Each structure stands twice: as structure tokens, then as C-alpha cells.
Amino acid sequence: MVPTSYYIAxxxxxxxxxxxxxxxxxxxxxxxxxxxxxLNAANIALVAFARSWGDLTGQTAVFIVMTLxxxxxxxGLAIIVAIFRKRETTNVDDLAAMKG
Amino acid sequence: xxxxxxxxLLPLLPILLVLAGALLSTLxxxxxxxxxxxxxxxxxVILSGAGMIFLWNQGLSSFAGGLQADNAAILLGxxxxxxxxxxxxxxxxxxxxxxxxxxxxxxxxxxxxTGCLLIVFSGDLIVMLIGLEIMSLSGxxxxxxxxxxxxxxxxxxYFLLGAAGSAILIYGIAFVYxxxxxxxxxxxAAKVGSVSNLTPENTGILVGxxxxxxxxxxxxxxxxxxxxxxxxxxxxxPTTVSLFLSTVVKVAAFAGMLRVFGGALADAPGWAGxxxxxxxxxxIIGNTAALLQLNFKRMMAYSAVAHTGFLAMCLLGTQALxxxxxxxxxxxxxxxxxxxxxxxxALQRTETGFEINDMRGLYYRHPGYAxxxxxxxxxxxxxxxxxxxxxxxxxxxxxxxxxxxxxxVLAAVTSVAALVYYLRPAMLMFMPDRTxxxxxxxxxxxxxTLTIGLGVAGVTVLGILPNVWYGWVANPAIWxxxxxx
Numbered sequence: 001m002v003p004t005s006y007y008i009a010x011x012x013x014x015x016x017x018x019x020x021x022x023x024x025x026x027x028x029x030x031x032x033x034x035x036x037x038x039l040n041a042a043n044i045a046l047v048a049f050a051r052s053w054g055d056l057t058g059q060t061a062v063f064i065v066m067t068l069x070x071x072x073x074x075x076g077l078a079i080i081v082a083i084f085r086k087r088e089t090t091n092v093d094d095l096a097a098m099k100g
Numbered sequence: 101x102x103x104x105x106x107x108x109l110l111p112l113l114p115i116l117l118v119l120a121g122a123l124l125s126t127l128x129x130x131x132x133x134x135x136x137x138x139x140x141x142x143x144x145v146i147l148s149g150a151g152m153i154f155l156w157n158q159g160l161s162s163f164a165g166g167l168q169a170d171n172a173a174i175l176l177g178x179x180x181x182x183x184x185x186x187x188x189x190x191x192x193x194x195x196x197x198x199x200x201x202x203x204x205x206x207x208x209x210x211x212x213x214t215g216c217l218l219i220v221f222s223g224d225l226i227v228m229l230i231g232l233e234i235m236s237l238s239g240x241x242x243x244x245x246x247x248x249x250x251x252x253x254x255x256x257x258y259f260l261l262g263a264a265g266s267a268i269l270i271y272g273i274a275f276v277y278x279x280x281x282x283x284x285x286x287x288x289a290a291k292v293g294s295v296s297n298l299t300p301e302n303t304g305i306l307v308g309x310x311x312x313x314x315x316x317x318x319x320x321x322x323x324x325x326x327x328x329x330x331x332x333x334x335x336x337x338p339t340t341v342s343l344f345l346s347t348v349v350k351v352a353a354f355a356g357m358l359r360v361f362g363g364a365l366a367d368a369p370g371w372a373g374x375x376x377x378x379x380x381x382x383x384i385i386g387n388t389a390a391l392l393q394l395n396f397k398r399m400m401a402y403s404a405v406a407h408t409g410f411l412a413m414c415l416l417g418t419q420a421l422x423x424x425x426x427x428x429x430x431x432x433x434x435x436x437x438x439x440x441x442x443x444x445x446a447l448q449r450t451e452t453g454f455e456i457n458d459m460r461g462l463y464y465r466h467p468g469y470a471x472x473x474x475x476x477x478x479x480x481x482x483x484x485x486x487x488x489x490x491x492x493x494x495x496x497x498x499x500x501x502x503x504x505x506x507x508x509v510l511a512a513v514t515s516v517a518a519l520v521y522y523l524r525p526a527m528l529m530f531m532p533d534r535t536x537x538x539x540x541x542x543x544x545x546x547x548x549t550l551t552i553g554l555g556v557a558g559v560t561v562l563g564i565l566p567n568v569w570y571g572w573v574a575n576p577a578i579w580x581x582x583x584x585x
Contacts, residue, residue, distance in 0.1 A: 008278075011274075015271055018267070022260075022264050028256060031260050031264075032260065035260070035263045035264050035267050038267035038268070038271065039267050039270060041271060042267065042273070042274045043274075045271065045274035045275065045278065046274045046277060048278075049274065049277050050277075053278075055281055055282075057282065057283055058274075058277055061273075061283060064229070065229075065270055068230070068233045068266075068270075072233070072237065072263055072266075075237050075241060075259070076259055076263065079240065079252070079256055079259050080256065082244065082252060083252045083253075083256055087249075095253045095256060095257065097249065098250065098253065098254070098335060
């Protein structure tokens, strides 16, 4: 049986990759994709911990997190599409009318 | 062996009433005008408040402790409903000018309130998460809803940073679950309370999880350095939406923090030290940045960041003192911020709000609103006899008595700086001015006046007779049961 720490390490790596993506990517879609990566890292951690505790609560929590991610996609893509229609770009650096 | 879940709908009553308002707005939006819907929603909000008062002292819970209608939930829930009521009243007058007067606005607003109440009534990390996401997702839509470049920019910024914050929060939940083996507040608190239950390895995971949760919540309540979205969102969104986001949504996020850090993780090591540093940074940066603003609406956004610092000090207090201080301060903060932004929403010519210099002579053009705005600003600055003073005093006391002396001193120093930026517009309003009015001259309408009157009356009455509200929140027994033990 693979020890839980391996799964946690994997989820930690995924989460870090997602975090780096959020901080460095300049396209709204790619930032959003990185956020999804972070959510999936959380899902792996939840499932791994659920297995090590022998408890199903964590597994059911994953379903809820997946649903939340889907709802977030619906709203997020709608916002991004609305912006793309008006400006023909989703580069976050171009969205800098407000500063200070 | 399957057990029938414990589903009692009575504790859910206030949430269900607000949800009914949201669903009605979604469905009836095809047939009736938006004003009718807003009136319906105002009625559901009032009914929901009556429902909460009915649940007072009953201490009900449902879904095996996943949802609890204890007194703490009811007090914070009433604060949220007051903020919602003020938003709805203001939106009756200003939504059409902001070009957001369609049924979807009401529906999204009421869904967001449903999420807020779910956070307040939560007894479980997952219920809290669902509420937080309903609230945040509706909030992203509300910020974007106006068809303008500024609103879309603010919506995208809010969405991307909010989604990243939620992801960090969920990762924190996973780690807290990993350390304690439960998502229920009471079970987590029982596990955390006696460290002998935790292996050293699990203690490490718990510290990591609580810090991730803290960072996730810091995004939602706008603690420095996670506050970057706040000024852009609050100044880019229509003022009615900023009013909602800076009062109701912030109260709900603080309620979630109180449940998690004041209840479930109260005895967990590590997070308090980090929170005091973030609070200190918030106090310094929020107040300094507000000093530099030229636009009144943007200054109010930074003032919201600064107030996050004062409110977060309550979380550093003991449960009894800190919970009471937070319960009092959140209501006062809602009243004064909502009334001040209601004046902006009524008198602004465009959705950018007005420049501070354009407020010169406001008293001679709109005497009632100018006096109301200066009362709110004096209360925000923490001047007696208004309620903001007592709120700040309680917050300082909560932090001070729990040993955070330097933080209380820092907060006192920064609130002197706050005096400058709050009182400058207040003084300008009373200076005579001969230039033509820069604001919308026909903004004074009855529902807005009612809201502002409510805010000013609340701030004054609660300042002179604090016990009207503090008497209810000061009972330490309420806040000792945050986790539902």
C-alpha cells in the first residue's frame, strides 16, 4: 500500500504548480486553469486523508469541491467571455484602468 | 448500516425564507417589474429576521450538527439582514441609474445572502465552504453585472483573486481534516483541545492547515497582503454593489472566521501569531493608503481595509470578549458604512463616486445628507458619542486583555491617522462654495433617505446607549459555544 505521505507530496506539488501559475501567468484563462489545479490538489489531499483515517467524510467532501469547481467554471468563463467580447483580449495586464 | 439523517427544517427557517426570495426573483422576473421583486425581497428579509428572533435561545441544530441556529448565529445573522435591507432599499433608487435594474440583480443579491446566512449558521467546514462559495460566486456576478468596462475589470479581478483564495481555503480544509479526521467544528475542537490526541506529525499538518485557512479567509475579508483586489472592486463596481460587498459579505466572512478560529481551531497553535502580524500590516497599510486617496468612493474602499484590521483585532481576543466585541462592531460597521455609501450612491453623478474636492459646499446643497454623512464619517473615525468609538474601544480592549499590547497601541496610533482622512471630507462639506454642483441634484429619494436615517439613528443610539445591542452580544455564554460543543 502506498503511504499517505506520497499522496500528500503529490498534492503539495500540484498546489505549488497552481500557485506559481496564478502568480506568473498573464492570461485570465491560464490563471483560472491554475486555480483549478489548486482545487484538484485539495481533492487529492482530501481523498488521501480520508483513506488514512478510514473515514468517508473526506471522500464526500471531494464531490462537493468538484461541484463548486464546476460552478466556478460557469461563472468564471462567463465573465472572461464578456470581457473578451468587448476588448478582444484577456490579458490581465490590460485590465489596469484602476490603480493606486 | 444506513441511518436516516437528522433533518430538522426549523433551524433552517431564516435561510429558507431568504432562499425563497431568491427563487421568487429568479422565476417571477419574467412577469413582474424589478421594483415589485425588491419589495417582495424586503418582505422576505424582514420575515427571515422575525424567524431568527423566534429561534432565539432555542439552540437548535440540524444535519447532525452541520447546521446550528445558536445565539451567536442569530446575532450575526441579524447583522447580515440589516445590511441586506439597507442594500435593497438603496437599490430601489439607484439601481436604474447604475443600469443594473433587472431581476437578476435581486436574484443574485438574495442568493449571496443565502450563502452568507449559511456561513453564519454553519457547524461544519463543508457547510461553511458551500455558503462561502454561494456568496462569492454571486458576488462575482454582482460586481460584473453592470455593462461597463470598469465593472467588468473589477469583476474579473474579484473573480480571479477570490477563486485563488477559495482554492487556498479548500486546501486548508483538507489539511485540517487530515490532522483531526473530522470536518465538524465540535469534533475538531475536541480533538485540538487536548493536544495529546494529536501526534507531532498531525500537529504540523494542523498548523499548516490553519495557516492556509487563515490565508483563504484573509482574501475574503481583505487582510493585507491579500487585500489588493479590494480598492479596485469596491471602486469599480456600482456603488450599491460596493455597499453590499463591503458590509454584508464582509460580515459573513468574519462570521466564518469567528466560527472556525474562535470555535473549531481556538486552541490550535500558530495562527494567532500570524494573524497579529497581518492585522498590524492591515492597520498600517489600510490607513496610510486611505490618506492618499482623492476619490471618496476609493477612500471608502481603503477605509474598509483599515476597518478589517480593527475587526480582526477582535478575533485575537478571548472568545468571550472578542466575540462580544466583534458582534457589536460588525453591526455598527454595517450601519455606518452602508449609510455613508448610500449617500454616495444617491448623490454621485457617475458610478466612479465623487472626488473629495467636489464635496466642498455639499452642506449648502443637500443639508440633510451632508449632516448624515458627517455623522457616519465621525463614527467611522471613532469619535464619541457615536457608536464607532465604542466599537473601537471594545476591539482594543479585546486584543489588549489577551496580551497584544503593542497591537492595541499601533491601532490607537493609526486611528489618529484615520481622523485626518475621515474629517477632511466632513469639513469640506461645510465650507461655502460658489462653483456649480458636481453631484446629482435629484438624488434625495425616500427609500435612500430611510436607509441613511436608519444608519444615522443606529450609530447615534448605539453610541449613546451601547447596551441596546451590546447587552445582547455581551453574554459570554453565547460565544463559548461557537463550535457547538
